[in-house]
Amino acid sequence: xxxxxxxxxxxxxxxxxxxxxxxxxxxxxxxxxxxxxxxxxxxxxxxxxxxxxxxxxxxxxxxxxxxxxxxxxxxxxxxxxxxxxxxxxxxxxxxxxxxxxxxxxxxxxxxxxx
Amino acid sequence: xxxxxxxxxxxxxxxxxxxxxxxxxxxxxxxxxxxxxxxxxxxxxxxxxxxxxxxxxxxxxxxxxxxxxxxxxxxxxxxxxxxxxxxxxxxxxxxxxxxxxxxxxxxxxxxxxxxxxx
Numbered sequence: 152x153x154x155x156x157x158x159x160x161x162x163x164x165x166x167x168x169x170x171x172x173x174x175x176x177x178x179x180x181x182x183x184x185x186x187x188x189x190x191x192x193x194x195x196x197x198x199x200x201x202x203x204x205x206x207x208x209x210x211x212x213x214x215x216x217x218x219x220x221x222x223x224x225x226x227x228x229x230x231x232x233x234x235x236x237x238x239x240x241x242x243x244x245x246x247x248x249x250x251x252x253x254x255x256x257x258x259x260x261x262x263x264x265x
Numbered sequence: 266x267x268x269x270x271x272x273x274x275x276x277x278x279x280x281x282x283x284x285x286x287x288x289x290x291x292x293x294x295x296x297x298x299x300x301x302x303x304x305x306x307x308x309x310x311x312x313x314x315x316x317x318x319x320x321x322x323x324x325x326x327x328x329x330x331x332x333x334x335x336x337x338x339x340x341x342x343x344x345x346x347x348x349x350x351x352x353x354x355x356x357x358x359x360x361x362x363x364x365x366x367x368x369x370x371x372x373x374x375x376x377x378x379x380x381x382x383x
Contacts, residue, residue: 196370
């Protein structure tokens with residue numbers, strides 16, 4: 152079946168603008184995760200959804216970052232008033248709830264803030 | 266909090282040779298999972314192999330195997346008969362077992378860039 156998809160693949164934005172990044176998980180996967188990959192910080196967890204609720208949002212770096220998930224499927228990560236330090240690859244992953252715990256990743260969105 | 270350490274930023278090996286990537290972790294948890302992910306230049310993270318901490322037997326997947334030493338908190342990846350397509354960044358990752366088998370986040374190491382030389 153189809154894997155995790157993310158859009159856009161690349162996004163260039165000016166400092167101070169808002170951006171929305173989209174993630175379409177694998178059909179039937181109840182858990183969805185956002186991670187950020189940057190040169191300075193490596194791979195960092197941002198937020199986790201179980202269904203439409205977010206039991207763990209401990210990795211969101213500031214209140215400029217927010218995310219939502221609707222219909223237990225698509226998720227949107229929003230960054231308001233972007234800063235240059237937000238430049239990174241944003242990765243989304245999904246998994247089934249249960250014993251396997253394997254997370255399947257999308258191709259990521261490369262965000263560049265100029 | 267958990268930490269994952271990969272002490273080899275870069276490695277290279279001749280095609281068809283065997284290579285071992287190191288990973289150590291620190292945790293106070295007793296029930297957890299360990300993973301190796303591969304990230305080729307395409308940026309897509311691909312699961313290579315997983316290990317449950319409660320299993321003593323080392324996981325294997327074709328040419329990939331792990332050496333899991335729970336007491337030493339060590340989890341190395343061995344790639345046998347290496348192929349050009351194995352060239353990628355390799356990340357070691359830790360996940361604690363959630364309540365009622367619930368999902369938890371991954372904590373990643375900093376990665377090892379592996380190059381297979383033809």
